[in-house]
Amino acid sequence: MFTKIKEKFFTKQFLTFGIIGVINTLVSQGLYMLFVKLNTGVGTASILGDVISMVGSYFMNTLITYKQKPNWKSAVTFPLSYIPGIIISALMVIIVVDWLHAPKMFAKILSLPLYIPVNFLCMSFIMKTFGKKA
Numbered sequence: 001m002f003t004k005i006k007e008k009f010f011t012k013q014f015l016t017f018g019i020i021g022v023i024n025t026l027v028s029q030g031l032y033m034l035f036v037k038l039n040t041g042v043g044t045a046s047i048l049g050d051v052i053s054m055v056g057s058y059f060m061n062t063l064i065t066y067k068q069k070p071n072w073k074s075a076v077t078f079p080l081s082y083i084p085g086i087i088i089s090a091l092m093v094i095i096v097v098d099w100l101h102a103p104k105m106f107a108k109i110l111s112l113p114l115y116i117p118v119n120f121l122c123m124s125f126i127m128k129t130f131g132k133k134a
Contacts, residue, residue, distance in 0.1 A: 013065055017120055020060045025112065028053040032108050042104055046093045049108070050086045054079060066127045077130045081123035085115045 028049040035045035058078045062070050092111035096102045102110070 014120060016065045017061065017123075018116070020057065020065060021116060021119075023060070024053050024057040027056060029108055033105055036104050042093045042097045042107060043090045046090045046108055047086055050082060050089060051079075054082055061123065062127070068127065074127065074130045077126050078123075081126040082119065084122055085119040088118060089115050 031049035031052055032045050035048050036042065040048070058075060059070060062068050062074060062078075068074065089108060089111040092114070093107045096107040096110050097104050
């Protein structure tokens, strides 16, 4: 079992995904904080931040992580890879803020340990299925 985990997650591709993920997370977190400051509900703010930051993530991951050319098919299906992660992130933000009474501004960061591997697995599947080699 450890070998399968090592083969999937201890790779240059996962490291590249992680670096791009840090950039995307900073953008998403900044947007989340902006929407919270504008009195948007935390769940909605979380979803908006993720959806808007997804555009840059698509191009960086397609070109750099998966070394493929952007195309309409992968652009349309790419958001599907985010759906599980967006749901997990939004639910965790609501739980952290409403049930645990943590500060709204940093609640989204707490979802990352679960969000990142789920997102990588979903995105890898989408890109292998619908992407085109560069």
